[in-house]
Amino acid sequence: MQLDLALQLLQQAGALLPEAEPYSEAWVQGVIDALCDLSSKDALTGLVNRRSFEMALSREVDRVARSGESALLLAVDIDHFKAVNDTYGHAAGDLVIKAVAGALNQVVRPMDTVARVGGEEFGIVLPKCAPSFGAMVAERLRERVSELRVEVASGQILAVTISLGGAFAPQWVRSSSLLWMERADRQLYRAKAEGRNRACLESQIESLVSAEEKGMLFAVTQQDSE
Template sequence: MNTPVPSPLIDARQLALDTALQLLQQAGAYLPEAEPYSAEWLQGVLDALCDLSSKDALTGLVNRRSFEMAMAREIDRVARSGEPALLLVLDIDHFKAVNDTHGHAAGDLVIQAVSRAISDVVRPMDTVARVGGEEFAIILPNCPSSFGQTVAERMREQVARLPVEVAPGKSISVTISVGGAFAPQWVRSSSLLWMERADRQLYRAKAEGRNRTCMEAQMESLVSAEEKGMLFAATQLQDSE
């Protein structure tokens, strides 16, 4: 049996990093104060690129791709542990009117202010993401059902009382609509089904007048036909092994 010959290590200075370094510089990323192309310096470049690819550029929150990965991990954890997990989705109310009246730069300031406000009322273990233009989502692991409405209302109130300065001497107030749903416990579900449940509550909050929170009742958090199919498929797979 022939032993494979390991490929020779290349000199790090042969790597074409100009584009990556320009991207990090434009994003304001910090690199370690180490000898360029040393192991410590290269690790810093890789870490900064990973951080940049997982964060929303405007708010610094987790971006949609990373959030979907976090949702998948949480769905798996809930299925194995049975611990409750809450998903909140929220929209800034009448956001188009903000852009039309005050300009897109003001819209960006509103998005940043809302992102800070909702981040201030969650736990370090929670995951807050910007998943669209004026859309945010939060995963709250190990969140009891009795606490769901409370934390959603706390976010809504935090935003509602926040003045956002959109120009020198000019502040406006904005509100949010929030929808929430718990992941089904002990059930192999999917991120898509969980998000659909929370979205239904968000649409209900908007339909009922906005600036409110709507939560899926625990008694309604039943196993859907799709989830039953996933559960039975997993059981049959285990039986055949």
């Protein structure tokens, strides 16, 4: 019964079933792999979903704390997306989201993580990313999306732009994915306030340890001394 439900779920999601002999060991493993993939991916875009993105974010925060290497988080939002849905319908909105997802995925490195975190919002984690490279890649992402021309069902051609906010994870410091996301979101709000279709990145100086992170560091130090 559980297998039947799993097959039904995969069919509804449009996932391809393994080509092996049905109910063979290879076929069952293929079904399991397809379910794992389905649970970690956004159904509309094929990008990593929010749950998997938050896990990747937490892993990167820990890695930066241990290694001291630089890492950048980009928060991305499609500009004036509500107007697209209101004017052309949600099907047109889905086409825009898919087009933006594809454009973002074309620019980043294989080691980077691009996710759809909700609605018209995306998140990108760039490990081992120096500040100079971060500003360059953010601008490249913005430019790539601005080149898009998305044809919707009505035959209308839509131009698309995005706003981006970026923050660097504090190096050699125990932080949290929530604090990192808050920093990137603040820069995203700044990009929107300054007119949209732009990237605003937190400077490395602003990425110094926050009061919350000092508290986390002090708590860890106390535990180690006990």
